[in-house]
Amino acid sequence: MKKAFRLLPFLMTFLIGFTAFAQEIKWDKKGDTYYSVIKNEIFRHSLPNTVGEKLISTAQLSPKGQAPLSITDFAFSADGQKVLVYTNTKAVWRLQTQGDYWVYELGTGKLTQVGEKLPESSLRFAKFAPDASKVAFVSEFNLYVQDLTSGQITSLTTDGTRKLINGTFDWTYEEEFGCRDGFQWSPDGKRISFWQIDANKIRDYFMINTTDSIYSQIIPVEYPKVGESPSPARIGVIELASKKLTWLNIPGDPQQHYLPRMEWNSPELLLVQQLNRKQNHSKVLGVNVTTNEANLIFEEQDETWIDVLSSWENTYGLTYRHEFKWINAGKEFLWFSEKDGWRHLYRIDLSGKVTPVTHGNYDVINLLQFNEKENSLYFHASPDNATQKYLYKAKLDGKGTAERVTPTDLPGTHSYVISPSGKYAMHQFSNSYTRPASEWISLPKHQPLDPSQSIASKLPANQGAKTMEFFKISTADGTEMDGWMVKPKNFDPTKKYPVLFMVYTEPWGANVKDTYGVGRNRNYEGDMAADGYIYISIDNRGTPAPKGRAWRKSIYRKIGRLNISDQAEAAKQISQWPFVDPTRMAVWGHSGGGSATLNLLFQYPDLFQTGISMAAVANQLTYDNIYQERYMGLPQENLDDFVAGSPITHAKNLKGNLLYIHGTGDDNVHYANAEMLINELIKHGKLFQFMPYPNRSHGISEGEVTAAHLRMVYTNFLKTYCPPGGR
Numbered sequence: 001m002k003k004a005f006r007l008l009p010f011l012m013t014f015l016i017g018f019t020a021f022a023q024e025i026k027w028d029k030k031g032d033t034y035y036s037v038i039k040n041e042i043f044r045h046s047l048p049n050t051v052g053e054k055l056i057s058t059a060q061l062s063p064k065g066q067a068p069l070s071i072t073d074f075a076f077s078a079d080g081q082k083v084l085v086y087t088n089t090k091a092v093w094r095l096q097t098q099g100d101y102w103v104y105e106l107g108t109g110k111l112t113q114v115g116e117k118l119p120e121s122s123l124r125f126a127k128f129a130p131d132a133s134k135v136a137f138v139s140e141f142n143l144y145v146q147d148l149t150s151g152q153i154t155s156l157t158t159d160g161t162r163k164l165i166n167g168t169f170d171w172t173y174e175e176e177f178g179c180r181d182g183f184q185w186s187p188d189g190k191r192i193s194f195w196q197i198d199a200n201k202i203r204d205y206f207m208i209n210t211t212d213s214i215y216s217q218i219i220p221v222e223y224p225k226v227g228e229s230p231s232p233a234r235i236g237v238i239e240l241a242s243k244k245l246t247w248l249n250i251p252g253d254p255q256q257h258y259l260p261r262m263e264w265n266s267p268e269l270l271l272v273q274q275l276n277r278k279q280n281h282s283k284v285l286g287v288n289v290t291t292n293e294a295n296l297i298f299e300e301q302d303e304t305w306i307d308v309l310s311s312w313e314n315t316y317g318l319t320y321r322h323e324f325k326w327i328n329a330g331k332e333f334l335w336f337s338e339k340d341g342w343r344h345l346y347r348i349d350l351s352g353k354v355t356p357v358t359h360g361n362y363d364v365i366n367l368l369q370f371n372e373k374e375n376s377l378y379f380h381a382s383p384d385n386a387t388q389k390y391l392y393k394a395k396l397d398g399k400g401t402a403e404r405v406t407p408t409d410l411p412g413t414h415s416y417v418i419s420p421s422g423k424y425a426m427h428q429f430s431n432s433y434t435r436p437a438s439e440w441i442s443l444p445k446h447q448p449l450d451p452s453q454s455i456a457s458k459l460p461a462n463q464g465a466k467t468m469e470f471f472k473i474s475t476a477d478g479t480e481m482d483g484w485m486v487k488p489k490n491f492d493p494t495k496k497y498p499v500l501f502m503v504y505t506e507p508w509g510a511n512v513k514d515t516y517g518v519g520r521n522r523n524y525e526g527d528m529a530a531d532g533y534i535y536i537s538i539d540n541r542g543t544p545a546p547k548g549r550a551w552r553k554s555i556y557r558k559i560g561r562l563n564i565s566d567q568a569e570a571a572k573q574i575s576q577w578p579f580v581d582p583t584r585m586a587v588w589g590h591s592g593g594g595s596a597t598l599n600l601l602f603q604y605p606d607l608f609q610t611g612i613s614m615a616a617v618a619n620q621l622t623y624d625n626i627y628q629e630r631y632m633g634l635p636q637e638n639l640d641d642f643v644a645g646s647p648i649t650h651a652k653n654l655k656g657n658l659l660y661i662h663g664t665g666d667d668n669v670h671y672a673n674a675e676m677l678i679n680e681l682i683k684h685g686k687l688f689q690f691m692p693y694p695n696r697s698h699g700i701s702e703g704e705v706t707a708a709h710l711r712m713v714y715t716n717f718l719k720t721y722c723p724p725g726g727r
Contacts, residue, residue: 032419037071047424048449050440077132081106090121097180101126114146125181130189138167143194156238165197170222170231176626177260178309181321188267191237198232207665211694221667226628227635229255237289249292260308261322265330279305279630298348304556305630338549357398363546369418378418386545387482387514389413405446413515429455430516435462468519473570482512483538486519489529495726498584502537505563506592507631510545511537525715532725540566557633560645564599586610586722598647605655610722614661615669615698618648618677651680657721658688663696
């Protein structure tokens with residue numbers, strides 16, 4: 001009920017663009033050289049010179065008698081002499097994580113397909129052995145290794161099925177933990193560790209395709225609903241020489257815990273993170289793979305939940321995985337914790353000793369780079385304004401205080417990709433009135449490498465009118481919430497205008513950010529401001545803003561209540577503003593925002609007259625166990641919280657105008673939510689409008705002109721029931 005928030009059309013264009021650029025950069029870990037794809041060719045750039053030289057051409061990536069490979073991703077071997085090219089991809093749920101792989105040898109120019117005899121576009125997460133003599137990969141739920149000299153392919157597992165998954169993950173692990181790549185080479189290349197997920201006891205949810213054939217087609221998805229035990233996960237280690245398989249001796253009931261993180265420390269030692277079912281007790285275990293003994297290194301507990309990842313991380317990157325950040329020759333690793341009330345970095349050694357690295361009343365948004373020789377690390381933070389983001393530098397030994405590196409003359413959102421040496425960075429900036437621009441800079445002085453291409457030189461062309469206003473609003477108990485507002489063009493303060501609220505409200509997304517395009521409604525056909533609407537969004541308690549643990553964790557077991565009361569209290573205050581028409585108050589949202597829209601209409605029927613809800617969780621008991629139990633607990637223990645927070649419970653109160661929209665092929669928030677809600681509304685004699693989109697998934701984007709049709713439906717309903725213009 002949350003991830004579509006990151007995939008929806010209203011997601012900021014600059015974030016998508018910068019994320020894509022960041023993913024394209026392949027740093028040479030030895031220095032300040034990076035590689036990129038330009039017009040389907042691979043270039044090498046040696047900073048501070050950013051021009052680049054062609055390293056591999058399309059001609060070199062053209063198999064005999066075939067068109068050149070289309071590069072989706074690529075990776076170098078450790079010695080830099082071979083390149084693994086990922087191509088011919090297709091989607092597995094969210095991302096294009098299945099395709100074909102080819103190896104190109106720089107010295108000889110030889111181009112070889114990996115897993116050639118296996119089904120087309122069936123390979124996943126291929127990676128070189130440390131000595132580049134082999135490539136391991138997953139195909140159709142089994143793990144394989146191919147010798148690059150002989151071409152021989154060896155199957156390391158043979159029992160893989162849709163329900164017994166080797167080397168990758170099931171729907172919930174992928175969706176909720178960002179786990180996709182499920183195997184790793186040992187540092188000496190003699191072993192491979194991998195996850196196995198047993199979904200045999202997980203019931204299937206059946207999606208039904210009724211449009212691609214005259215007979216309906218059933219699409220099963222292994223999907224554990226909230227209240228159901230997790231898919232048992234275990235980690236195996238295979239000795240390549242003997243093919244001996246050892247399952248790690250990890251204590252505890254695998255149906256009552258998760259294993260979201262695993263990484264080699266040495267050829268004999270694997271570190272594994274174990275998280276209990278409630279996700280409020282985390283352990284880091286060190287497992288000796290020779291003796292198969294697990295020892296506790298570090299553990300942490302929380303009254304609410306412990307984040308394995310945060311919404312600030314790019315969990316939708318093709319190559320994303322939960323990495324341990326090793327320092328001190330592998331004797332320590334860096335770790336995030338909120339144990340002091342803020343999200344900070346800590347050093348943890350293999351004996352369990354914990355040393356704070358960052359400290360203060362602010363959140364470390366994410367770690368960007370660290371350098372042991374320089375005793376430094378870089379990270380994003382924004383101690384004074386949760387709607388913005390800046391670059392900070394601190395000492396790796398934890399001494400002293402963090403210093404801001406981003407200049408103070410550009411307020412807004414800054415993002416950085418930093419070279420391994422820490423000498424250079426790609427810097428991007430935007431704010432609500434400045435289009436995104438990027439530059440290469442040197443650090444720590446933050447100087448552009450090419451002043452003629454600097455962000456400062458582009459400002460006159462990129463800055464526009466300040467059409468958005470940021471504001472703060474306080475609840476009765478003193479809670480201060482951030483909001484933004486876009487007023488109508490030719491605004492007349494003597495008139496009263498309709499207000500449309502855009503909501504999300506759940507722990508997986510914040511709306512109020514000082515970034516370009518954030519106040520644009522891409523579901524609206526035309527210009528809302530020109531038509532005479534006030535457009536507003538507010539971040540309530542529980543949203544993942546960098547405001548500290550107490551802010552974020554306050555929503556525990558209160559989704560559908562605390563977030564809704566915060567939004568309603570803010571809307572009540574706004575309805576009293578002299579230029580707001582309280583008889584024309586509308587609200588809309590998608591996914592978790594769709595749920596909030598329903599709850600606001602149903603729980604506060606006299607406040608909002610109109611609502612547009614998309615892909616909403618109408619009944620919290622229909623959603624997956626990892627997400628819903630993380631934030632709400634177990635329904636076996638506190639069922640009343642789930643019921644009280646579910647829109648379907650309050651549907652009988654509907655008074656206003658409701659448009660409900662859902663894709664029938666939604667594998668995330670199942671279409672059953674729509675029909676459950678419809679039944680409840682019918683039972684109480686409520687009139688509403690409903691727009692199902694056949695076979696569309698959670699983002700409602702597939703199919704010809706779907707987006708245009710959605711805009712027409714959305715805009716027509718809004719204009720009909722919440723007419724625009726000042727009065």
